[in-house]
Amino acid sequence: MPKTKTSPYRKGRSLEWRAKKELQEEGYVVIRSAGSKGPVDLVAFNRSCFRLIQVLKGSLLTSKFRALKRLHVPKGCSLEVWVARHRKAKGFVWDKRIVRAR
Numbered sequence: 001m002p003k004t005k006t007s008p009y010r011k012g013r014s015l016e017w018r019a020k021k022e023l024q025e026e027g028y029v030v031i032r033s034a035g036s037k038g039p040v041d042l043v044a045f046n047r048s049c050f051r052l053i054q055v056l057k058g059s060l061l062t063s064k065f066r067a068l069k070r071l072h073v074p075k076g077c078s079l080e081v082w083v084a085r086h087r088k089a090k091g092f093v094w095d096k097r098i099v100r101a102r
Helices: 008-025 062-069
Strands: 029-032 042-045 050-057 077-087 091-101
Touching: 008 029, 008 042, 008 050, 008 077, 050 062, 062 077, 062 091
Parallel strands: 050 077
Antiparallel strands: 029 042, 042 050, 077 091
């Protein structure tokens, strides 16, 4: 039976769910921006901080990074980019970068 292709939206959603699960395991409450029409995919928070996270696959696009750097970040909040990079043995690993923190 032929293998069906997964749409870019589904691939991105799958990565967002993985990131969400990881954050929840660390004790964060996580809200996912369905459809990713906004500047960030996930908003995670606990008693001490808020994290605004953009989830990407493959590489960090310069234009996306510049757009994120222009966002205002409230006090007690960090703006992050999580890039999923595939590794044969591990499936994938996160390259986590803080764009701005206050």
